[in-house]
Amino acid sequence: MxxxxxxxxxxxxxxxxxxxxxxxxxxxxxxxxxxxxxxxxxxxxxxxxxxxxxxxxxxxxxxxxxxxxxxxxxxxxxxxxxxxxxxxxxxxxxxxxxxxxxxxxxxxxxxxxxxxPATLSPVEAMALGTAGVTVAEGLERLGRHGLTPADGPVVVTGAAGGVGSMAVMLLAREGWSVTAVTGRPEEAERLRRLGAAEVIGRELFAGPAKMLDRERWAAAFDMVGSTVLAHVVSMLKPGGVAIACGNAAGMDFPSSVAPFILRGVSLIGVDSVRVSATRREAIWRHLAETVDRDRLAAxxxxxxxxxxxxxxxxxxxxxxxxxxxxxxxxxxx
Ligand SMILES: NC(=O)c1ccc[n+]([C@@H]2O[C@H](COP(=O)([O-])OP(=O)(O)OC[C@H]3O[C@@H](n4cnc5c(N)ncnc54)[C@H](OP(=O)(O)O)[C@@H]3O)[C@@H](O)[C@H]2O)c1
CATH class of the missing domain: 3.90.180.10 (Medium-chain alcohol dehydrogenases, catalytic domain)
Incomplete structure (x- = not known):
């Protein structure tokens, strides 16, 4: 050719x-x-x-x-x-x-x-793709931080998108109680089938974020950035961790230091582009062993x-x- x-x-x-x-x-x-x-x-x-x-x-x-x-x-x-x-x-x-x-x-x-991995077809490998690597990296960071599903629920923003859906599926698989946030109510049933315990709209995340808001989640996977991420960190429980994955709503982050210094919240970024080759091999082996093929196909x-x-x-x-x-x-x- x-x-x-x-x-x-x-x-x-x-x-x-x-x-x-x-x-x-x-x-x-x-x-x-x-x-x-x-x-x-x-x-x-x-x-x-x-x-x-x-x-x-x-x-x-x-x-x-x-x-x-x-x-x-x-x-x-x-x-x-x-x-x-x-x-x-x-x-x-x-x-x-x-x-x-x-x-x-x-x-x-x-x-x-x-x-x-021989057990993943080319289509399954690409269904996981960058989204799978990103979420696997985020999960590893939560673990490194000592957070487990016993600490409380996790919120996923931009949940109906590619990385969001992947996060819902893989977090639920690891035993987390997942709140999925989506602006598309028609996607709620699909998100529940992927493992979401709760599906909510974007209303909670609209407008400027308060410095501190009601404590709701132990962890977060955010695909959206901007004011949505600011709301998310203001709603994390003490010691909570937000994994910043994306910027679907913008690159800005109009937050305050309050969640970090008054609740010990951590904000951790994931960059899937530069994950080491050794770590990728481990991620692909783990994904191949654990992914639910029916949910991935769905x-x-x-x-x-x-x-x-x-x-x-x-x-x-x-x-x-x-x-x-x-x-x-x-x-x-
Ligand atoms: N850090 C990394 O290594 C890494 C890797 C891959 C992707 N990313 C980033 O992650 C993000 C998601 O990627 P993707 O491939 O999943 O894209 P996607 O399929 O388009 O998903 C993005 C989702 O974000 C939500 N959204 C979009 N605009 C919004 C707005 N203005 N306000 C609130 N929510 C909004 C929508 O979810 P709902 O319809 O459910 O509301 C949308 O489906 C992107 O920013 C991408 O660049 C980062």
Missing amino acids: TDFAAVLLDRDGEGKTGARLTRLSDADLMAGDVTLAVRASAVNFKDGLAVTGRLPVVRRWPMVPGVDAAATVIASDDQRWRLGDEVILTGWGVGETHLGAWSEKMRVSGDWLARR MTSVIPLTDAIDAARRIVDGGVAGRTVVAVGDVRA
Whole structure:
């Protein structure tokens, strides 16, 4: 395969981002020691930002979006990876500074690859994808902080989205009582089926946050940032921990120091892009062993590469529910 299908992002003279499905050739591949035939990718919020140009996540032009890949090794100068190996790649700047996975072919560094557990299909691996790595990292931080489900319930904001749905499912699986926050009441039943004990609207999180509010939760996974995260930290119990994952409502954080110095609350950030390779191997093994496949399937849609640009435009406006997997090549297990 010397030429192959890919989504390409470019900028016009005024800096406006354009996206199109096109064909690239091997000469377009970037430097790297492992060449991959991509089986599946996903639509992440970051891909939405890249396709719309809403935030400057792309730092190399032209760019192929797609921060997640499940792929087969088709050439390798790296002793660790052989022809036919099945791998997962999430983050590491792919889709931002390095051509991404909305492409039938990509060339990358062998350092970025994790082995795909044999029990996960390419679609399941991408349904988990960056969202699975992010939530697994957040769970690890809660554990490192000594928090367990016995400390009280956990709240998940942006719950109907990809990472939010993943957080609801994986936290419930670990025994947490989960309050899911969503602006889409029509998603409540699906969130309950994923394991949410309670589903509430966004009303509690509207407007400016008080310095301290009623103590409600022991922990939080926040996908939204801005005033929503400010409300969340003001409602944590003493010693509570908020895991800051996302910025769906904005990058700002209009809070006060009160929750931190008067309730000993901690705010911990997760950056899934730079999780170490060793830790990723452990995360993928754990996810493969513990994930509930039926629930994962229930929160996942699969679309062809031809629909990826449209899905990316919708995700930044909160118009996508759960995880969206992009079938790029052969997605059979
Ligand atoms: N830290 C990391 O490593 C990491 C990794 C992956 C993603 N992220 C970030 O996590 C966030 C979620 O990503 P995703 O892929 O899950 O995106 P997504 O599927 O679009 O989910 C975002 C959700 O946030 C809620 N939301 C959107 N706009 C809002 C607003 N103005 N006010 C309140 N809630 C709002 C919506 O949930 P409801 O419809 O349920 O209200 C939406 O579904 C993004 O900011 C992304 O960049 C971070």
